[in-house]
Amino acid sequence: MKFYIKLGLWFFVCILIIESVSMLFLHNTVVQSLVDEELHSLQARGNSHRDVLEMSFNYETLHHIAMMESQTDTEVVITNLSGDVVEASNEIDTGIQFILQQEVLNLPRDGQVLQADWKDQKYIATVSPFDDSQGNQGYVYMLKSNNLIQAFIGKLNDHFLVAVALILFFLLVTIIFLLKVLTRPLISMKEATKKLSTGDFSVTLPVKSNDEIGELSKSIQTLANDLSYLKKERNEFLASISHELRTPLTYIKGYADIGRRKTLSEEERMHYLTIIHEESEHVHQLLQELFELAKMDENMFTIQKQSVRVNDFVSTIYDKARHVFLAQGHQLELYCRGDWTVEVDPRRFEQIILNLLDNALKYSAEHSVTKINVEKQNDDILISIKDEGQGIPSEDLPYIFTRLYRVDKSRSRLTGGFGLGLSIVKELVEAHNGTISVESQLGTGTCFTIRLKESFDEDSFTH
Ligand SMILES: Nc1ncnc2c1ncn2[C@@H]1O[C@H](COP(=O)(O)OP(=O)(O)OP(=O)(O)O)[C@@H](O)[C@H]1O
Numbered sequence: 001m002k003f004y005i006k007l008g009l010w011f012f013v014c015i016l017i018i019e020s021v022s023m024l025f026l027h028n029t030v031v032q033s034l035v036d037e038e039l040h041s042l043q044a045r046g047n048s049h050r051d052v053l054e055m056s057f058n059y060e061t062l063h064h065i066a067m068m069e070s071q072t073d074t075e076v077v078i079t080n081l082s083g084d085v086v087e088a089s090n091e092i093d094t095g096i097q098f099i100l101q102q103e104v105l106n107l108p109r110d111g112q113v114l115q116a117d118w119k120d121q122k123y124i125a126t127v128s129p130f131d132d133s134q135g136n137q138g139y140v141y142m143l144k145s146n147n148l149i150q151a152f153i154g155k156l157n158d159h160f161l162v163a164v165a166l167i168l169f170f171l172l173v174t175i176i177f178l179l180k181v182l183t184r185p186l187i188s189m190k191e192a193t194k195k196l197s198t199g200d201f202s203v204t205l206p207v208k209s210n211d212e213i214g215e216l217s218k219s220i221q222t223l224a225n226d227l228s229y230l231k232k233e234r235n236e237f238l239a240s241i242s243h244e245l246r247t248p249l250t251y252i253k254g255y256a257d258i259g260r261r262k263t264l265s266e267e268e269r270m271h272y273l274t275i276i277h278e279e280s281e282h283v284h285q286l287l288q289e290l291f292e293l294a295k296m297d298e299n300m301f302t303i304q305k306q307s308v309r310v311n312d313f314v315s316t317i318y319d320k321a322r323h324v325f326l327a328q329g330h331q332l333e334l335y336c337r338g339d340w341t342v343e344v345d346p347r348r349f350e351q352i353i354l355n356l357l358d359n360a361l362k363y364s365a366e367h368s369v370t371k372i373n374v375e376k377q378n379d380d381i382l383i384s385i386k387d388e389g390q391g392i393p394s395e396d397l398p399y400i401f402t403r404l405y406r407v408d409k410s411r412s413r414l415t416g417g418f419g420l421g422l423s424i425v426k427e428l429v430e431a432h433n434g435t436i437s438v439e440s441q442l443g444t445g446t447c448f449t450i451r452l453k454e455s456f457d458e459d460s461f462t463h
């Protein structure tokens with residue numbers, strides 16, 4: 001069964017039960033108070049007849065009372081103490097007889113209700129005793145035919161039925177309207193997810209509300225966008241990889257073909273084999289880096305953090321890298337203004353810094369100066385690597401951490417990395433719960449800044 005039909009039925013049944021119970025309760029209360037009211041007024045009328053009789057008990061008064069009652073929808077029967085009828089406004093039928101036969105003992109002066117059953121009896125009735133100073137004693141019975149009361153209640157029931165029917169009708173209309181409004185976004189979400197599962201990510205879900213349904217709709221939309229982005233990225237990634245592989249493989253194949261020629265001198269053959277070796281090395285390196293990235297994606301690589309003194313740590317790397325810089329006619333400087341501790345995996349963190357230094361070296365002209373700067377800002381340790389190189393155009397800046405992205409699209413061997421270095425750096429920094437940011441100006445230089453939380457181990461507290 002469809003969800004909204006189920007929901008609607010539940011609503012309907014619940015409200016129907018609540019409505020029936022409250023209507024029954026209301027109906028009973030109304031009927032009960034109506035009958036009470038009738039009995040009360042019968043008793044009051046009986047009492048006032050009694051007062052008149054006690055003032056003057058004679059034939060005229062008796063007759064007058066009976067005549068008055070014969071004109072109304074109530075009846076009066078006056079009896080003496082032993083129950084003989086003295087006067088009555090109507091014939092004494094079996095219903096009246098049944099009431100007169102009831103025993104009345106210790107009757108209070110204001111009388112009492114004799115018969116309150118309006119369903120099964122012919123009359124409801126009250127009785128009031130009279131006793132004047134001349135010794136005239138007896139009872140005034142007041143009666144009202146239940147036919148009248150039943151007819152009135154019948155009319156009341158009709159009104160109740162109309163009310164119930166109207167309420168049910170409006171209830172149905174409201175439920176149908178509510179369900180339409182409530183389930184419309186759910187149905188479009190269901191269709192959207194169905195579309196997603198078939199691989200079609202072109203989903204647009206309007207977010208109309210700020211509630212949970214709106215949130216869900218937003219989440220599905222985000223999921224669809226992410227999936228579509230991932231699909232696009234994967235395709236581009238595969239295209240770039242195959243491109244990256246095709247170039248060295250073309251070289252390898254080409255030079256292998258030439259190398260097989262019998263007429264080749266040993267020297268020439270050696271030359272071609274060297275090229276083949278270099279290109280294979282290139283492919284090997286690419287696969288190595290891709291494998292590294294894949295491991296990161298699978299969360300298969302582990303970071304083994306330990307407390308490290310930034311000063312010593314960066315100095316060691318600096319010593320290693322300085323020679324490489326010098327050998328290529330560059331300068332590397334280190335500024336570390338303090339001694340702080342951070343929690344890092346030394347092997348991975350060295351990889352991060354070396355990668356950034358490699359870029360600084362690769363994308364700077366000769367004789368330029370690269371500076372490593374370590375400082376503290378609030379509780380953060382900032383490690384920045386600033387070069388005086390060619391800089392990165394501002395339109396490329398947002399993408400440089402993307403896999404296989406390179407500013408120089410020509411992929412020439414000379415400027416040639418794979419565009420994987422920075423994406424590996426970013427993943428590694430994030431695995432250390434740090435962040436990396438970049439500032440760059442074309443022609444002036446680039447500065448990468450890594451931000452890490454300072455760690456306070458026992459050692460640093462003693463300082
Ligand atoms: N310090 C820098 N100065 C100028 N451009 C830079 C610098 N660092 C990175 N870039 C630009 O960002 C691109 C991406 O850098 P990334 O390190 O990811 O790749 P790569 O150095 O080309 O290759 P790989 O590091 O995989 O060998 C580079 O191709 C380069 O265009």
Ligand SMILES: [Mg+2]
Pocket residue numbers: 355358359417420421422
């Ligand atoms: Mg690089």
